[in-house]
Amino acid sequence: MTTPPAARPPEIHKEPSMLLQKNMLADYFTRVSKAREEGKKIAYTFVPGNLTELLHAFDVVPVYPEINALQNGMRKRSAKFILDAEKIGHSEDVCTYVKADLGMLLNGNVGPTGEIIPEPDILLLSYTGCFTFMKWFEILKQHYPKAEVVMLQVPYQGEGTPTPAMREYIVRQLRESVIPAFERISGHRFEEDRLREQLRRSAEAEEGLVFALQSARRRPSPIDAYFGGVYYIGPMFTAFRGTPECVDYYDTLREEIQNRIDAHAGPITPEGPMAEEKYRLIVEGPPNWTHFREFWKLFYDEGAVVVASTYTKVGGLYDQGFRHNPDDPLGTLADYCMGCYTNLNLPTRVELIEKYIRDFEADGFLINSIKSCNSFSSGQLLILRELERRTGKPGGFFESDLVDPRYFSAANIKNRLESYLQMLDQRRSQAVA
Amino acid sequence: MGYTLGIDLGSTTTKAILLDANDRIVGRGLTNTRSNYEVATAVAESEAKINAHFTFLKEAVDSSPKLSSQAAPLLNNLENRFHLVQHLHRVNRLRRQCLFEAAADRLLPHQPRLTTVLNALFDQIHERAERSFSTADVDRSRFFRDIVGSEYMALAEEQSRESSIALDLLMGLYDKSILVEENQVLDLSFVEAIQQAVEAAGESETLTRVQQKALREVVEEAASQTLEVDNMVGTGYGRQRLPFRKDQIRSEILCHGLGAHYFFPGTRTVLDIGGQDTKAIQVDSQGIVTSFQMNDRCAAGCGRYLGYIADELNLGLHQLGPLALQAKRPVRITSTCTVFAGAELRERLSMGDAREDILDGLHRAIILRAMSLLARSGGITDEFTFTGGVAKNPAAVRALTRLVEENYGTMKINIHPDSIFTGAVGAALYARHTQGGIA
Numbered sequence: 109m110t111t112p113p114a115a116r117p118p119e120i121h122k123e124p125s126m127l128l129q130k131n132m133l134a135d136y137f138t139r140v141s142k143a144r145e146e147g148k149k150i151a152y153t154f155v156p157g158n159l160t161e162l163l164h165a166f167d168v169v170p171v172y173p174e175i176n177a178l179q180n181g182m183r184k185r186s187a188k189f190i191l192d193a194e195k196i197g198h199s200e201d202v203c204t205y206v207k208a209d210l211g212m213l214l215n216g217n218v219g220p221t222g223e224i225i226p227e228p229d230i231l232l233l234s235y236t237g238c239f240t241f242m243k244w245f246e247i248l249k250q251h252y253p254k255a256e257v258v259m260l261q262v263p264y265q266g267e268g269t270p271t272p273a274m275r276e277y278i279v280r281q282l283r284e285s286v287i288p289a290f291e292r293i294s295g296h297r298f299e300e301d302r303l304r305e306q307l308r309r310s311a312e313a314e315e316g317l318v319f320a321l322q323s324a325r326r327r328p329s330p331i332d333a334y335f336g337g338v339y340y341i342g343p344m345f346t347a348f349r350g351t352p353e354c355v356d357y358y359d360t361l362r363e364e365i366q367n368r369i370d371a372h373a374g375p376i377t378p379e380g381p382m383a384e385e386k387y388r389l390i391v392e393g394p395p396n397w398t399h400f401r402e403f404w405k406l407f408y409d410e411g412a413v414v415v416a417s418t419y420t421k422v423g424g425l426y427d428q429g430f431r432h433n434p435d436d437p438l439g440t441l442a443d444y445c446m447g448c449y450t451n452l453n454l455p456t457r458v459e460l461i462e463k464y465i466r467d468f469e470a471d472g473f474l475i476n477s478i479k480s481c482n483s484f485s486s487g488q489l490l491i492l493r494e495l496e497r498r499t500g501k502p503g504g505f506f507e508s509d510l511v512d513p514r515y516f517s518a519a520n521i522k523n524r525l526e527s528y529l530q531m532l533d534q535r536r537s538q539a540v541a
Numbered sequence: 542m543g544y545t546l547g548i549d550l551g552s553t554t555t556k557a558i559l560l561d562a563n564d565r566i567v568g569r570g571l572t573n574t575r576s577n578y579e580v581a582t583a584v585a586e587s588e589a590k591i592n593a594h595f596t597f598l599k600e601a602v603d604s605s606p607k608l609s610s611q612a613a614p615l616l617n618n619l620e621n622r623f624h625l626v627q628h629l630h631r632v633n634r635l636r637r638q639c640l641f642e643a644a645a646d647r648l649l650p651h652q653p654r655l656t657t658v659l660n661a662l663f664d665q666i667h668e669r670a671e672r673s674f675s676t677a678d679v680d681r682s683r684f685f686r687d688i689v690g691s692e693y694m695a696l697a698e699e700q701s702r703e704s705s706i707a708l709d710l711l712m713g714l715y716d717k718s719i720l721v722e723e724n725q726v727l728d729l730s731f732v733e734a735i736q737q738a739v740e741a742a743g744e745s746e747t748l749t750r751v752q753q754k755a756l757r758e759v760v761e762e763a764a765s766q767t768l769e770v771d772n773m774v775g776t777g778y779g780r781q782r783l784p785f786r787k788d789q790i791r792s793e794i795l796c797h798g799l800g801a802h803y804f805f806p807g808t809r810t811v812l813d814i815g816g817q818d819t820k821a822i823q824v825d826s827q828g829i830v831t832s833f834q835m836n837d838r839c840a841a842g843c844g845r846y847l848g849y850i851a852d853e854l855n856l857g858l859h860q861l862g863p864l865a866l867q868a869k870r871p872v873r874i875t876s877t878c879t880v881f882a883g884a885e886l887r888e889r890l891s892m893g894d895a896r897e898d899i900l901d902g903l904h905r906a907i908i909l910r911a912m913s914l915l916a917r918s919g920g921i922t923d924e925f926t927f928t929g930g931v932a933k934n935p936a937a938v939r940a941l942t943r944l945v946e947e948n949y950g951t952m953k954i955n956i957h958p959d960s961i962f963t964g965a966v967g968a969a970l971y972a973r974h975t976q977g978g979i980a
Binding site for chain 2: 530
């Protein structure tokens with residue numbers, strides 16, 4: 109038996125935009141940890157349907173429990189947190205983002221970068237298709253009895269299209285309950301112009317994100333729209349949207365991708381530039397964070413590039429034309445909330461993925477089904493069948509979890525992916541023959 | 542054109558298939574060596590080649606006017622003797638290994654009694670083998686480790702009672718030595734072994750001189766056939782560690798699909814229940830996989846489930862199915878979690894349920910899990926082919942037949958006697974047709 113050569117820590121390749129984002133995140137977590145000292149208020153809120161621009165307009169610092177959970181997952185901290193949450197009575201089947209978050213809380217609320225995340229002054233709950241969000245904040249409320257809970261009811265897109273009444277319903281809630289609550293807690297009056305300024309910058313940055321996402325239509329694709337994509341959506345989906353830094357980030361990203369387009373180069377993987385684009389895939393569902401790099405490696409080792417993904421739309425479907433509109437500040441927030449991927453019904457999801465398969469000339473599509481996320485996972489097999497029927501492209505199905513490392517079985521997932529890609533190969537050669 | 546070889550590295554066994562230029566199976570090899578995949582591959586390959594020589598021998602005997610009248614008993618006897626020669630060779634190797642282990646410094650106080658005891662023990666294993674291999678129906682499903690292991694243990698118990706050597710010490714020596722033995726390829730060529738077998742057969746059989754001469758000739762001819770392997774493909778878990786090129790490695794999903802198509806060209810849905818995973822595969826009219834599902838978050842309901850139950854009941858794996866078929870009042874068991882099923886088994890036994898009734902329920906539970914995987918992969922389309930080690934289990938087959946009928950109506954369910962080789966057949970086909978260019 110051959111022994112593998114002694115392991116040397118491999119050099120990890122990162123794009124300039126990734127390094128920039130890393131610094132942005134570090135600064136952000138420092139800002140969060142010092143918010144109290146600086147007399148700022150803190151709001152915990154969720155990524156889908158987040159009202160970051162509005163929070164910034166009140167000088168409130170946003171904290172995203174989902175982001176903390178996934179960052180902790182990537183940093184291999186989530187396993188202990190999950191076990192600690194289970195210890196106090198949360199079942200094995202509960203969303204692992206929730207448990208990772210609670211576990212962090214139970215361990216002194218030390219965030220992913222090692223800095224303490226202060227308690228919230230307000231829990232802003234934009235309900236955008238995930239029922240667990242409500243329960244999550246219900247539990248947090250017990251731990252933070254002083255925090256005020258403000259709920260924004262976002263109508264689910266059960267019929268596929270938002271109606272004017274739905275839009276009006278959200279705007280009214282913003283005006284009548286969300287804004288007054290933030291005025292009360294922050295001590296600042298609502299200034300619509302401040303919000304408009306934020307939204308203007310959001311729209312500018314959104315152009316940059318869409319440029320990045322659409323670049324994957326090229327052959328070879330200069331980006332991986334899933335594994336790389338989760339980095340590209342980072343600033344946009346979280347605490348940076350509407351800030352000048354966010355605009356700068358997307359300028360850097362645009363330049364970097366343009367350079368690769370000019371050089372006819374593929375995506376940058378942690379092991380350097382990707383050699384050959386052999387398969388173009390679409391992915392539905394969030395990635396596994398605890399084995400993120402390992403999961404990615406399974407793809408790039410085989411020459412598989414993800415050219416579009418739905419997970420990169422949970423914080424907004426910018427690629428489908430939505431832009432924050434500074435001329436209609438509250439209306440645009442309503443549109444944004446309703447249009448997040450998590451708030452879409454099954455037929456709309458199928459249509460979107462079908463469009464991706466065609467527009468991005470994909471060879472096939474994969475679904476990563478998350479064990480602890482019923483909201484995302486239910487209906488995925490129906491999506492699979494329907495897409496196969498409509499496009500004739502084969503679908504593959506994986507099972508893992510968000511941040512619970514116990515549900516990532518590397519050998520099995522590798523086996524599935526390899527089998528899937530070999531199946532694509534075979535079908536290709538059959539089509540030629 | 543020469544032969545192609547397909548190797549399927551399983552969690553329980555490693556399988557090898559040798560196909561001739563016309564895609565006809567000429568050799569099958571099966572080994573339970575699994576601690577080292579390279580050795581397992583080499584062992585399975587050499588077994589397949591030996592089996593191929595027997596295939597040629599059978600053809601030669603059948604077409605020999607002097608021998609064809611006695612073909613069946615003659616070949617059977619020859620094969621038994623051949624395996625005896627092989628077996629004794631391994632017994633001797635194991636004996637040497639045990640003696641080597643026994644010569645360790647720390648065991649010096651036990652010498653020379655230990656050597657005497659070991660020699661006596663192996664002499665008896667030797668004698669017993671000569672007797673058991675001469676019977677007409679040798680159980681080929683048993684591996685060297687199984688046969689020798691149980692004999693060694695029984696004899697070691699006797700020896701430890703009669704001598705002052707502790708049983709633990711004797712078993713420890715065996716455990717160490719069998720691992721070494723299993724991780725070696727047999728250093729005995731087909732020609733050497735068959736010649737010894739022919740001599741022994743010639744003495745025992747009532748063959749005329751003319752027939753004996755004819756036998757030597759056909760054996761010589763069969764043994765002289767070279768088995769040039771043009772290409773090989775490996776599949777199964779651990780395939781990445783094989784010393785194969787990347788293009789010589791195929792996923793077992795594809796291999797099972799193609800293998801099932803080889804045995805039954807009408808196949809559209811394949812269910813494979815192996816030791817550590819269950820696969821539901823849909824194939825097109827060419828045997829090309831169009832979609833598949835397998836378990837990857839939890840391995841409940843795999844072949845290992847039955848292995849565990851067999852251990853719990855102190856039964857051989859092959860005894861489970863026939864016993865479950867005798868169920869009179871089947872028990873409903875729904876848990877497919879292996880460990881829970883074990884707990885339920887003990888609970889039911891303590892409540893007085895009959896072993897066969899519980900076993901029936903356990904077989905149904907494992908098939909229920911497979912049904913859910915099949916549904917996920919797109920259901921069952923006629924014809925339906927069942928493969929993998931569990932396809933050999935009659936109770937699993939009965940449960941599957943019933944549940945398919947209930948859920949999908951009547952359809953043709955195929956199970957091939959060589960179903961355990963399905964993946965290896967697919968691999969061997971890929972080995973041939975990758976060269977030809979279809980894959």
